[in-house]
Amino acid sequence: MISSKTYKKRRLELKSARLSCQSAQEVREGSTYSTSIGLNADASDINEIPAAVEAPEMKSLTGGEEYIYFDLETTGLGTSAHITQIAAVKGACSFDVYVIPKKPITKEASSVTGIKMDGGKMMHNGKKWLLLLSQKLCRIFLHFLIVAKT
The missing domain is CATH 1.20.5 (Single alpha-helices involved in coiled-coils or other helix-helix interfaces)
Incomplete structure (x- = not known):
């Protein structure tokens, strides 16, 4: 005992x-x-729940609209992953650029995308690709969006 x-x-x-x-x-x-916290009916930080928002109206995509479809490839699945490739297409216009990532590409991402870094060079399915800095990519992609819009 x-x-x-x-x-x-x-x-x-x-x-x-x-x-x-x-x-x-x-x-x-x-x-x-905190200890001894309780409900204070006259507390100034208590807000009322706002009214419900109406659901947006759903529109059909079968009209004459043209859309820009884009795809990003990243160094991994986490929120801190960096972009390695951005591709977009609208009708006959297309955009496909590889980016120098600031973080290493995870094995999982590489197995899905086929993108690997090999001695400072990016390889996609065994082919070497020209790389851009992310700041330059943003300017070029924005230009593509403006041109594709017209």
Whole structure:
């Protein structure tokens, strides 16, 4: 059987750990995790839920409109992935440019896209491609969009 002294010491250790965790949550999440938080009916930061927004009207794509379709290839799936290729097409106009990525291409992305870096050169399915800096790509793609629009 555990002595009462050992039991009390363990209880104090657990309480200390719980308070430490709670303090970390208060720092990370702000006052929502603070101790003794309650509902205050006259609080100035309580907002009403806004009214529902009407659903947008759906339009058919079978009219005479022309659309620009584009595709991006990136160094991976994460939110910090960089663009490696941008391609677009509108009717007979097309655009296809490879970009120097600032991050390494993941193995998973390379297996999907076929794009690899080999000694500072970009290879797509074994063919070497001319690369642009991302700032220059943006200007060229914007020019393509303007020309394709007319």
